[in-house]
Amino acid sequence: MYRIGDKVMYGMHGVCVVTDMEQRIIDRKQTTYLVLEPEGQTGSRYMVPTHNAAAMAKIRPVLSRAEMEDLLASGAVRADGWIPDEGRRKQRYRELISGCDRVQLACMIGSLYRHRAEQFAAGKKLHMCDENFLRDAEKILSGEIAAAMNLTPADALKYLRKKLTEDA
Secondary structure, eight states: OOOTTOEEEEGGGOEEEEEEEEEEEETTEEEEEEEEEETTOSSOOEEEETTOHHHHHTEEEOOOHHHHHHHHHSGGGGSOOOOSSHHHHHHHHHHHHHSOOHHHHHHHHHHHHHHHHHHHHTTOOOOHHHHHHHHHHHHHHHHHHHHHHTOOHHHHHHHHHHHHHTTO
């Protein structure tokens, strides 16, 4: 279980801090909620019921610096994950954005970087929906990089781009 003050990743919402555990009575049952506040945003908070396994599965601890470096250096994130069929690609990318698999998310970002470079070399641009998926995925992963490595969001994004375009 998480403790107050822990930094966690919460699905597509990014890095959050556990700020409280609240007891609420819902349908005459006492329920415990983790209160999560997104880092860098004031006024927002998420109430996650601890008895709901699906909701709790969206919470995971922020990786350490060493774990993040290992992840970004692994061969798994260099795999060619490009899906030529646009409909299947959109579906898969939606799943990855809302999921919790950092390796697959990094693989998706790397694939989009490579495809964008290929498109640029051919005088074309990346489809707008792919650009949007890339932006969302970069935001999630670079947010965790910033928390893990104590970087600014801009520096974390630069680091991510550098790591996933090296030897691509």
